[in-house]
Amino acid sequence: QSALTQPASVSGSPGQSITISCTGTSSDVGNSNVVSWYQQRPGKAPQLIIYEVSKRPSGVSNRFSGSKSGNTASLTISGLQAEDEADYYCCSFAFTNTWVFGGGTKLTVL
Amino acid sequence: EVQLVESGGGLVQPGGSLRLSCAASGFTFSSYTMNWVRQAPGKGLEWISYINTISANRWYADSVKGRFTISRDNAKNSLWLQMNSLRVEDTAVYYCVRDSHYAFDYWGQGTLVTVSS
Numbered sequence: 001q002s003a004l005t006q007p008a009s010v011s012g013s014p015g016q017s018i019t020i021s022c023t024g025t026s027s028d029v030g031n032s033n034v035v036s037w038y039q040q041r042p043g044k045a046p047q048l049i050i051y052e053v054s055k056r057p058s059g060v061s062n063r064f065s066g067s068k069s070g071n072t073a074s075l076t077i078s079g080l081q082a083e084d085e086a087d088y089y090c091c092s093f094a095f096t097n098t099w100v101f102g103g104g105t106k107l108t109v110l
Numbered sequence: 111e112v113q114l115v116e117s118g119g120g121l122v123q124p125g126g127s128l129r130l131s132c133a134a135s136g137f138t139f140s141s142y143t144m145n146w147v148r149q150a151p152g153k154g155l156e157w158i159s160y161i162n163t164i165s166a167n168r169w170y171a172d173s174v175k176g177r178f179t180i181s182r183d184n185a186k187n188s189l190w191l192q193m194n195s196l197r198v199e200d201t202a203v204y205y206c207v208r209d210s211h212y213a214f215d216y217w218g219q220g221t222l223v224t225v226s227s
Binding site: 038089 | 205
């Protein structure tokens with residue numbers, strides 16, 4: 001149950017787009033259509049922003065989008081806003097009937 | 111409004127036990143699978159346990175297997191996590207989490223468990 005690999009930090013200016021990668025293996029991301037992404041602001045519980053690789057829950061901005069290629073999933077945030085500054089985590093359901101999270105990525109809006 | 115309210119956290123010595131509770135409201139609890147996810151101070155998220163709607167399937171992360179037990183009572187809209195043989199590395203905020211489509215769609219506010227002598 002090794003953690004998925006995410007960059008520790010990414011940054012961007014308001015209005016720009018950024019992409020956060022999430023790399024796993026063929027035992028999780030590579031053979032899973034149930035990759036999800038979470039936003040966590042300081043001191044708060046995580047919030048689901050993407051599920052099943054690319055679907056957005058009701059109420060989540062369409063500036064957030066997800067995709068997957070091979071063993072790597074990606075979260076793209078377009079039109080960066082100051083309120084997007086947070087930690088982002090990917091997660092995948094794995095063959096071992098477990099869920100595995102990424103280590104998290106800190107997004108800084110410059 | 112979906113609400114998940116955890117309780118039962120606190121300070122416990124290594125080797126000790128603690129039972130976390132989660133009170134659910136605002137949705138049909140018996141229709142949803144539930145999980146516990148934890149977050150050590152300053153660290154990332156770690157899934158630790160799952161239970162299906164009728165308690166027939168319970169899954170655990172290797173890090174807690176054999177020490178933690180998840181349970182639920184649909185009549186009481188409640189979820190529990192019995193934690194035994196606690197270790198310093200179990201120190202974390204523990205979240206009660208609903209899942210839908212294998213994604214964690216609602217989270218409680220968390221309860222802090224500190225394992226220290």
